[in-house]
Amino acid sequence: MECTQPDFWEQRYRAGRMPWDLQGVPPALVDYLRRTAATGDVLIPGCGSGYEVQAFHEHGWRPRAIxxxxxxxxxxxxxxxxxxxLVREADFFAGDSGGPYEMIYERTFLCSLPPARWPDYARRCARLLRPGGRIAGIFYYGVDPDGPPFPLTPAVAAQVFDRFELTVDRALPATASLPLYAGFERWQEWQLKSIGP
Structure with missing residues (x-):
């Protein structure tokens, strides 16, 4: 599928056609960074314009964006x-993504991938995270199959993130989203389950 190739996104960035670009840091992330004392290494895959890098850095995190x-x-x-x-060109699935990380931050990366790649995403996250690490950020939910963006459903999310436990889940107000995502975004935190002996 075209959206799995760099050229698909390259053309859109070069043409300035970026309906997913919030032009700043999402309010949900600002809220998270204000209310948590946690810090550590954080990976931002599919970072796009990279606004979140500075936000994480200012709150004591060590961000790496790709x-x-x-x-x-x-x-x-x-x-x-x-x-x-702190930003470099790399393929999340094939390149050197560094790690291990305390957190992988999600916003518009997962929904840019065709659903067939979602299990690969979850497995890759599990490998890159420290024990007890988490994927946290903004997830796109809905029923439209003609992406990107490709929306999750709760049932699919439970299957894809079977190595994780959903610890935080709240709907975002439509006013906190771009028109493309309004009313369909949720702030979620998925914690990596510990592996038994």
Whole structure:
């Protein structure tokens, strides 16, 4: 599928056609960073313009952001200035994503992937996280099969994230989302289950 290839996204970044770009840090992440004292290493896959890098950095986290679109990486580095080295071009599934991490931050990356890749995403996250680590962020739910964006359903999410436990789940107000996602986003935190002996 085209959306699994860098050129699909490269063309959109180069043309400025980015309906997923919030032009800033999502309020849900701002709230999370204010209410939690946790810090550590965080991976931001499919980082796009990279706004969240600075937010994590300012709250004591050690962010690493990756995208496989050169245009996205270039844009993020320009926007981040002195924090530009925290962004690099890499394929989440094939490249060196570093780690292990306390957290993998999610916003618009999972829903950009065709559903057939979602189990690969969850397995890759499980490998990159420290024991007890989590995937946290904004997840897109709905029923429209003609993505991207591709929406989750609760039943599918439970299957995809079978190695994780859903510890936080709350709907975001439509006013906190872009029109493309309004009314369909949820802040969720999925904690990696401990593996028995």
């Amino acid at each position: 995208d496989f679109s050169p245009a996205a990486v270039e844009r993020a580095r320009q926007l981040l200035g002195p924090l530009a080295p």
